Amino acid sequence: MNKRITSKQLAKLAGVSSATISRAFSSDARISAATRNRILSIAQEHDYQPNALARSLNSQRSRLVALVVNSIENPAEAEQLQYLVHRLQEKELLPIILCCAGYDDRARLMRMASAYQVDHVVVFSDMVSFDDAIQIFRSARPIIVSNEPLADNNASLVRFDGARAAEEVVDKAVAAGKSHFAYLTGRTSSWIDKQRKAWFADALGKHGLAFVAEGHGDYGYDSGFKEAVVLLRRSKVDAVVCGNDVMAIGVRDAATRVLGKRVPEDIAIIGQDGIAMASWECHDLTTMALDGTTFIDHVVRLIERDQADEVQPETVVLHLKVRWGSTC
Template sequence: MNKRITSKEIAKLAGVSSSTISRAFSGDPRISDRTRKQIMSIAEEHGYRPNAIARSLNSQRSRLVALVVNSIENPCEGQQLQYLAQRLQEHELLPILLCCAGYDDRAHLMRMASAYQVDHAVIFSDMVPMADAVQIFRTARPIMVSFEPISDPNISQLLVDGSKAAVEVVEKALSAGRSRFAYLTGRNSSWIDKQRKRWFADALARHGLGFIAESHGDYSYDSGFKEAVMLLRRSPVDAVVCGNDVMAIGVRDAATKVLGRKVPEDLAIIGQDGVNLAMWECNDLTTLALDYAAYMDTIIGFIEDQALGRESATIVTHEYSVRWGSTC
């Protein structure tokens, strides 16, 4: 490994003090443009970059953002993280990604990130106890995404509401003659999935209806496919609401390719998430979707307010809308 050149060595080559080197890289107006350009030229020639860790000790800012997620295998989380990472990088902030799925000691995972003195923590995962996340990232004021509302002024919360969109979908399905609904859950312990099911249960209850059957998947295509075969063979359902889009696509393929059902003529299928693959022509799924750009921009807004010490709303709610496809 090549030895890294130090700021003292750059200062010696440039004939200036070490503090002048620091000022050149921080944009300090106390040095001239000529001196700054000379230092930058020498630094570029020798491959010098300021030590971000050392600088963070002086500024008390690491510019690191912990992103705590379930799994990046999920297209919805992957899509969200892609946009959020780009926005963070535009603000010269660096994300540290923590994937909780398959990791038993999730508190230890968060403590590892906290040891790097992260400036901000965004908790997407519903696999971590909220109390643990708040305690571990207490100096960073955690941003909780899509969690059950928490009465804590030291936490920023981004909530979602799909109740109005669920009413729209149920009304459309009922007008098409559907009356026997089933729900395919993702994970029994997921508060978010329970919330999604409740949106549709409440919409059905307005018409004196409820779910006549329920199956349990794991948010994967394979689980949607497998559960649909068993569900549709044992129950006379004519509409299936799924906990996410990926399972909904699995349900559609099982219904059409294994059981010979026509969608939407025999069976309506509804997803939730609004991921890009749901819009592909081969899928064309009816789903509940968020404006992900606005959703992620709210997180960026929370981070900016925290960084500047501004007071901001502690709770912001985004509503789902229906993205109509050919499956309902």
């Protein structure tokens, strides 16, 4: 069995410098294909693997990216993370995913990740204190994804604007005769959910209308189903706006299967997120959709910007669009 060798020994065998060995194991480095292949062949012959920890000490870069999310069970977050993880791996950046749901001491969770000297952090979760995140990851230049106002100017911000899309949905629903709107929230502490509700409240106000009822779910299918049964039985509602698509699917099933209502004739249902499942033929949900590819491309661009030591924080505003289905 071959004995493992060090990078210096590999450099001697290959007749190159230690710096050339380092470049051979970096996809974006300038090195000829012939030299790279020769070095990799010798490395394989002697069972050599580069030491990432040693390289990070030398370069003062860990190439780690902390991703702070609510839950990977949420289809919207899962779809976004899937694409983001692939993009990061293409750039030889390694994600550390921190799930906040079900974890009480979220500041401790972030401190655990910061101990690994992460180069970047993207905070998707609205369960954490952004002030804490910015302080804990102060050397990593956080990127915050939220509609919540930030007091700290040392972080870049990605936020969404769905006011125009909400107005488009409400205009069409009102034109179809809908006038009794309800809102099904996912979590009352969520800044994003509060903003989403406000977009629709403002749009309704332009027609002299307001929400006549409200339900409280947890972003899951079961809560959408159960809340809809209660909400639609006790209130005169002909349109339900939901905090996300999964609850909206639950509302539709409850309305049609339990209460015998026709969608959208008796009740219109609107979701938010634009997840792939919402466009399935069996759901065909009208939803406020985010262009996930554009969103993640901006996140990656901000990470690359920080890698280039561009220290000025940036705010990115992404506009949601209506993805029409048969429910409205």
